[in-house]
Amino acid sequence: MGANDLQQAITLHRPAKAAAPRAEGPWSVEAIQALLDKPLMDLLFEAQTVHRQHFPEGDIELATLLSVKTGGCPENCGYCPQSAEFDTGVKAQKLMEVDEVVRAAQAAKDAGATRFCMGAAWRAPKDRDVEKVAVLVEAVKGLGMQTCATLGMLEPHHAHQLKAAGLDYYNHNLDTAPEYYTDVVDTRTYQDRLDTLANVRSAGISVCCGGIVGMGEQPVHRAGLIAQLANLNPYPESVPINSLVRVPGTPLADTDPVDPFDFVRMIAVARITMPTARVRLSAGRQQMGDAVQALCFMAGANSIFYGDKLLVTGNPDVEADTVLLRKLGLNARQVQEQATESCAA
Numbered sequence: 001m002g003a004n005d006l007q008q009a010i011t012l013h014r015p016a017k018a019a020a021p022r023a024e025g026p027w028s029v030e031a032i033q034a035l036l037d038k039p040l041m042d043l044l045f046e047a048q049t050v051h052r053q054h055f056p057e058g059d060i061e062l063a064t065l066l067s068v069k070t071g072g073c074p075e076n077c078g079y080c081p082q083s084a085e086f087d088t089g090v091k092a093q094k095l096m097e098v099d100e101v102v103r104a105a106q107a108a109k110d111a112g113a114t115r116f117c118m119g120a121a122w123r124a125p126k127d128r129d130v131e132k133v134a135v136l137v138e139a140v141k142g143l144g145m146q147t148c149a150t151l152g153m154l155e156p157h158h159a160h161q162l163k164a165a166g167l168d169y170y171n172h173n174l175d176t177a178p179e180y181y182t183d184v185v186d187t188r189t190y191q192d193r194l195d196t197l198a199n200v201r202s203a204g205i206s207v208c209c210g211g212i213v214g215m216g217e218q219p220v221h222r223a224g225l226i227a228q229l230a231n232l233n234p235y236p237e238s239v240p241i242n243s244l245v246r247v248p249g250t251p252l253a254d255t256d257p258v259d260p261f262d263f264v265r266m267i268a269v270a271r272i273t274m275p276t277a278r279v280r281l282s283a284g285r286q287q288m289g290d291a292v293q294a295l296c297f298m299a300g301a302n303s304i305f306y307g308d309k310l311l312v313t314g315n316p317d318v319e320a321d322t323v324l325l326r327k328l329g330l331n332a333r334q335v336q337e338q339a340t341e342s343c344a345a
Contacts, residue, residue, distance in 0.1 A: 027230045027273050033223040035269045040261060044298055047268035050275045051300040059333040060325060061115065061278055061303035063148070064108035068136065069095040069120035075152075077175070077185040079212060081247040095120065095132055098139050105140045111318050112332050113306055116140050117148035117171060117208075123188070124153040134165035141166035148208060153188065154196045159203035169238060170200040171208035177224025180217050184252075197232065209236040210282070213266055214244035214258035222266060230273035238303065239270050239277045243284025260292045264299050271300025278303040290324050297330060 035043065052058070071092035073083050081090045105116045118136055122129065129151070137147050149162065150171035159170070175181065178190045200207055209232070211225045229235060243263055246253050270279045280303035281288075281296055288296075306321055325332060 208238035268299035
């Protein structure tokens with residue numbers, strides 16, 4: 001499929017007039033499964049209609065994710081190369097210095113990114129860890145970027161401390177449906193994850209929360225994940241949908257790859273059920289190819305991780321992303337959202 005064909009496809013799916021919005025939540029697993037089972041073109045049309053209602057500018061948010069503390073995590077998440085339980089070749093490293101992080105954030109900003117996310121491989125940060133991360137947040141915020149962090153489980157006082165430092169978003173994924181969760185990780189519970197999200201919300205920090213497709217789950221588990229996300233009150237402002245990166249040495253390294261169209265369906269259903277969220281193409285994007293990414297954008301994805309490294313799995317380079325967006329006639333988001341804005345219903 002060439003660039004002209006992709007652009008024509010996008011044009012053909014542009015409704016002349018936006019349809020009436022769907023009723024929002026609570027979403028049952030059965031209702032979401034019915035969406036996932038729709039003919040693909042019908043599903044894409046519905047998702048694109050919802051998308052244009054809420055994001056008429058059609059811009060793509062560019063975010064950069066840097067691992068500021070890599071490896072040595074005591075959790076046993078079956079997909080994660082940073083777990084100390086798995087031999088993946090990732091060596092534990094200490095927290096990066098402030099000047100290193102600022103240089104990386106400035107480079108990301110210069111390349112067009114508006115949000116900078118800092119990831120640290122902890123089960124849960126200690127008081128001294130949060131104090132150090134708060135300094136990083138303040139420094140990145142001083143560059144005029146949106147700030148995001150993913151540090152593991154978070155206590156209420158830690159969330160408030162990070163909010164005071166200027167943290168705009170906190171990422172903490174649910175990964176999968178609750179009934180499949182223990183097949184992926186058993187060093188923390190699903191409720192632990194929900195509690196962290198509640199602590200983040202209570203501190204006034206926006207939520208970035210999504211999951212991973214391709215971990216051996218069944219279709220009902222994918223529907224269950226979307227149901228969990230869409231029924232959070234409010235649902236997340238950012239929803240990263242990840243395709244499993246099969247890293248040698250992890251328990252999920254030999255899992256069958258997800259069908260690209262099934263991944264596109266997940267993007268579309270996330271858009272329909274969480275219409276004002278930024279739906280982000282995250283891990284695994286570099287394996288999709290331009291045509292599948294184009295379908296994801298048509299399905300309502302409007303955020304990507306861009307440049308530098310997506311934790312320890314890498315990202316498509318900036319040049320390739322720029323060329324792809326240009327081919328599709330998509331514009332990078334230029335105006336920074338205010339942290340006080342709420343994207344969720």
